[in-house]
Amino acid sequence: MRGGSLFPTSALKLPYRPVSGRSVGRVTTAYQTDGDVQERASKFSCSTCCSRLSKMSTQGHTWARQVKKEDEEEDPLDQLISRSGCAASHYAVQECMAQHQDWRQCQPQVQAFRDCMSEHQARRREELQRRKEQGSAHH
Template sequence: MSGPNPQGHNWSRKSDEEEDDPLDQMILRTGCAAFHYAVQECMADHQDWRRCQQQVQAFKDCMKEHQKQRMEELQRRQRLA
């Protein structure tokens, strides 16, 4: 578990390695990054994914909505082509 951090976590400040991570970049483009970070924070706090089901479900729902919108956009483009 992590120790107390009076300032909280600063998600906007990332290391060079994190900025180059393709998975992080993909998640940022989906608009679901806050949900992803909530899952990570819960896992860091509890070290047990079963205690983070609310955060996991919220991230899953966000990604599902993003996929739906992406598919609708692709279908619309195909009709216009």
């Protein structure tokens, strides 16, 4: 488990429609670009996390063996969050969810994470726009 959390980050994966991919256990993973991952992150829903956490708690210890296979490779969403500088606020959401198992009690942490990701996405858009303008100035 990463970061000593009670629940692995892979257990909090958000739903998405794969474009192509490979299977890891029963989970298919597929991403074409960071944009795919960002789109998936933008659809973040606390109710999704809650339903997955409650499902995990009913599965008991059997989920741990499946998680090991998934943890062998870093999840692209985890990589995006790490690069964004929002890992601490994401971890706070996970810890709150692990403790309370009720997304309504974790709204401050969720909002902080959303704000952080929004700021990162705005900075990224500005950077890409700046690069685009610099590229067109050279031609």
